[in-house]
Amino acid sequence: MAVRELVAPTRIEIERLAVIFDHYRVHYGEAADASRTASWLASHLAGGVTAFVAHDDGKFIGFAIVMDVPASQRLGHFWQIRDLFVVPTQRRIGVGRSLLEFIRAAAISAGASRLALQTEADNTSALRLYERLGFTSVDGYRSLSLPLEMSGRGS
Numbered sequence: 001m002a003v004r005e006l007v008a009p010t011r012i013e014i015e016r017l018a019v020i021f022d023h024y025r026v027h028y029g030e031a032a033d034a035s036r037t038a039s040w041l042a043s044h045l046a047g048g049v050t051a052f053v054a055h056d057d058g059k060f061i062g063f064a065i066v067m068d069v070p071a072s073q074r075l076g077h078f079w080q081i082r083d084l085f086v087v088p089t090q091r092r093i094g095v096g097r098s099l100l101e102f103i104r105a106a107a108i109s110a111g112a113s114r115l116a117l118q119t120e121a122d123n124t125s126a127l128r129l130y131e132r133l134g135f136t137s138v139d140g141y142r143s144l145s146l147p148l149e150m151s152g153r154g155s
Helices: 011-027 034-045 095-109 124-132
Strands: 002-005 049-056 059-071 076-086 115-117
Touching (some): 011 034, 011 049, 011 076, 034 049, 076 095, 095 124
Parallel strands (some): 076 115
16 A cells, blocks of 8 residues: 555546545535546646545555645645545555655645644544544634525526
8 A cells, every 4th residue: 555645637547536535425425426526626636735545556545635725823834634535445454544644744845834634523533543643632713614505606
């Protein structure tokens, strides 16, 4: 198993990533749509989002989607891990750990001030992994969301 950043991903790499990214979406209750997923990935990977993949014998078995975010107070930047997923049959063998360690090294190399991520409070196996790798909860902050209705916009 190896981990790498998808630099200028080819259409084939995007389609391979879309297969497991679609499984991730389905896991969170979205309808499967590999074609739409591939289009979304192609658009966002060309526009500032970075994908890291774990692969074994050429098959993608895990991924993380990362954004470089301005850190205005420190006049720097940090990396936010937006999505992380390991194919269920490949869990508990170090794939997630390998992805996170690779991303950590890449973030340090890029001069990022920190790594940030969020997950559900009941995702205990992920939380244990994150804590073992040194991630800590940020006390005093709450995550808020404002849904924006798409009705009437032709979407």
